[in-house]
Every structure is written in C-alpha cells, then in structure tokens.
Amino acid sequence: MKPNSQVVELQDMAENPSFRKDFPVSWEELHRNARALAWRLAELGPWKGIVAITRGGLVPAAILARELDVRLIDTVCVSTYDHQDKRESKLLKAPIEGDGEGWLIVDDLVDTGRTARVVRDLLPKAHFATVYAKPAGRPLVDTFITEVSQDTWIFFPWDIEYRYAEPIAEIRQKR
C-alpha cells in the first residue's frame, strides 16, 4: 500500500512502527490543556499535595500546582520507556508514605497504563490526573483532558525544536 504524505512525514518523527501517527504539542497547547485540567481538578479538591510522576509529569504538575495553589509537591520516579521502546517499569524513587488519600498524582500522559498501574498500587486512594490519554490506559486515569489514538506518539515541547519543514510538494516529488 502506498503511504499517504502524512504517514511519510510522521515516519520521520515516530521511529517505532507501532506508532503510525505523530502528535506534536506546543508549549502554548500544553499550557492551555494543563489549565483546562486544573479547572476540572479545582472542582474536586482541596488537595493535600501533588505527586508528580517524573519526568513527564513535572511540567504539568508545576502548572497545576500554580493554578490550584498547592505548595506541597512530591515525586515518584518511574521509567518505562527508552525513547519509544517500552520495557519493564523501573521504580527509582517511591512517593510519600500512606494510601494517597487527598493527594493528586500527575503525569503528562497515560499510554498502555503500565506506569499508572505501578503508581496506583503505591497510592491507591490518590486521584490520578493526566493531560493526555490513550484508550488502553484510560481506565486507570480519573481525570484527563485530551484523548489520542493508541497508534499515535505524542511529542511534547521538550522533545522537539523549531526547524525547517520541507514543503509538502517537495516531499511528494521525491517519492
């Protein structure tokens, strides 16, 4: 099957073939979505504190902490991916003691739900919030803003940089 121009362009970015589409997110878009998340979470608080899942949850957690006036921030350090390749989740640092009641867990996204499962098991009563969710991980999240398909790779602003983009006509000419 001849790939369409969008897929060719996407393959330049998403290197793992199971991610057929890419979804680049700008700083402005992330900020807007994180603030939308804050509006929803403000209804559900007050929160004792935020547990950010490093590293991806750190930026959304900072935005939520500012909007929700939360100053007590902890981290749980989990690593599940090497670039776009999934492997066993590694717990590098545990969060606060307790069952997490009244706490907000924040991550940038849930994909397969593997990372979320590790953290939920540690803090079963905490509220789990992400900015983005893919269908497989969605049941593990209490509140999220934007859903993207399972075969999409999200590129966050810290993953990408502004650079020259070849005009579509030139990309097509090379095929």
Ligand SMILES: O=P(O)(O)OC[C@H]1O[C@H](OP(=O)(O)OP(=O)(O)O)[C@H](O)[C@@H]1O
């Ligand atoms: O639902 P899952 O399939 O577990 O994927 C989601 C997790 O993957 C990414 O983290 P990653 O392990 O890449 O580490 P990072 O946050 O340090 O980039 C992302 O920030 C989520 O934490």
Ligand SMILES: Nc1nc2[nH]cnc2c(=O)[nH]1
């Ligand atoms: N940046 C990024 N990290 C992920 N970890 C699991 N899925 C994703 C994704 O779509 N984008």
Ligand SMILES: [Mg+2]
């Ligand atoms: Mg992460």
